[in-house]
Amino acid sequence: MKRVLVTGAGGFVGARIMAQLGGRLELIAAPAGALRSAGPEEVERLVEAAAPNAILHTAAISDTGYCQQHPEESRQANVELPVQLARAARRAGAKLVAFSSDQVYTGLEGPGPFDETVPLRPANIYGRHKREAEERVLEELDSAVLLRATWMYDLPGGGLPIRPNLPLNLLAAEKEGRRLAFSAADARGVTWVRQAVEHLLPALDWPGGVYNFGCESDGDMYATALDFCRLLGLDEPPVEKACWPRCLAMDGGKARRLGADFGGTAEGFARCLAAQNE
Numbered sequence: 001m002k003r004v005l006v007t008g009a010g011g012f013v014g015a016r017i018m019a020q021l022g023g024r025l026e027l028i029a030a031p032a033g034a035l036r037s038a039g040p041e042e043v044e045r046l047v048e049a050a051a052p053n054a055i056l057h058t059a060a061i062s063d064t065g066y067c068q069q070h071p072e073e074s075r076q077a078n079v080e081l082p083v084q085l086a087r088a089a090r091r092a093g094a095k096l097v098a099f100s101s102d103q104v105y106t107g108l109e110g111p112g113p114f115d116e117t118v119p120l121r122p123a124n125i126y127g128r129h130k131r132e133a134e135e136r137v138l139e140e141l142d143s144a145v146l147l148r149a150t151w152m153y154d155l156p157g158g159g160l161p162i163r164p165n166l167p168l169n170l171l172a173a174e175k176e177g178r179r180l181a182f183s184a185a186d187a188r189g190v191t192w193v194r195q196a197v198e199h200l201l202p203a204l205d206w207p208g209g210v211y212n213f214g215c216e217s218d219g220d221m222y223a224t225a226l227d228f229c230r231l232l233g234l235d236e237p238p239v240e241k242a243c244w245p246r247c248l249a250m251d252g253g254k255a256r257r258l259g260a261d262f263g264g265t266a267e268g269f270a271r272c273l274a275a276q277n278e
Helices: 012-021 040-050 064-069 071-092 125-140 166-176 193-198 221-232 265-277
Strands: 003-007 026-029 054-057 095-101 145-149 151-153 180-183 190-192 209-213 239-242
Touching: 003 012, 003 040, 012 026, 012 193, 040 071, 054 071, 064 071, 064 125, 071 095, 071 125, 095 125, 125 145, 125 209, 151 166, 151 193, 166 180, 166 221, 180 221, 190 193, 190 265, 193 265, 221 239, 221 265
Parallel strands: 003 026, 003 054, 054 095, 095 145, 145 209, 151 190, 180 239
Antiparallel strands: none
């Protein structure tokens, strides 16, 4: 059984790793807050004490607006920390699997979907920092796996931490009589987080590199929001059509060929609802 150090183990993704994979991996949670302001020596000591076969790095500042307003905090959390973990993992002989983001594709024109080889020019601080982290981590540790994750969601349950996400935003808007705008010129996949956690098992054995990681886009986000409303049973969808351009749609073929078949966005949400009703 692999011994795996999990950063961000109390967070949205990390807590679900601990809950879902505990019987199949020997999981060690990095102490809460231990890495927030840690320098290279503290990171090295933490990894050395854990003696892991692998590190699952989920800790990050993922609020794009916050990163835009606090670039130095974003750089520390989203660039320097993963680079330090890569150095520590190399010295420990451990595999590193770290989350990147579909935000690296911001600023690209064209319909997509984009594969991992397309030249990038991220349009926001968060995307730029995630791209820089990918490059620098692989310079330190060419066996590292960087997962370009989509926007993720879950429904409440099991005492696990929750955060605003697409289905919860739709349910809240319907309850409060509000309408949410979604663009018919915005394409991206949206992924059930538990599906992503399940696919981390094969990812621990993937060759080093970057991978698109999540459900592929079914089309534009206005259509996606309507699909989610239909599956939620919302007879009067609390959505309105907007038209601002963006494309974060990713080609998941590389990960799929290695055992991570996410399928489409609406298909994934149907699985989420079925599991909730079991």
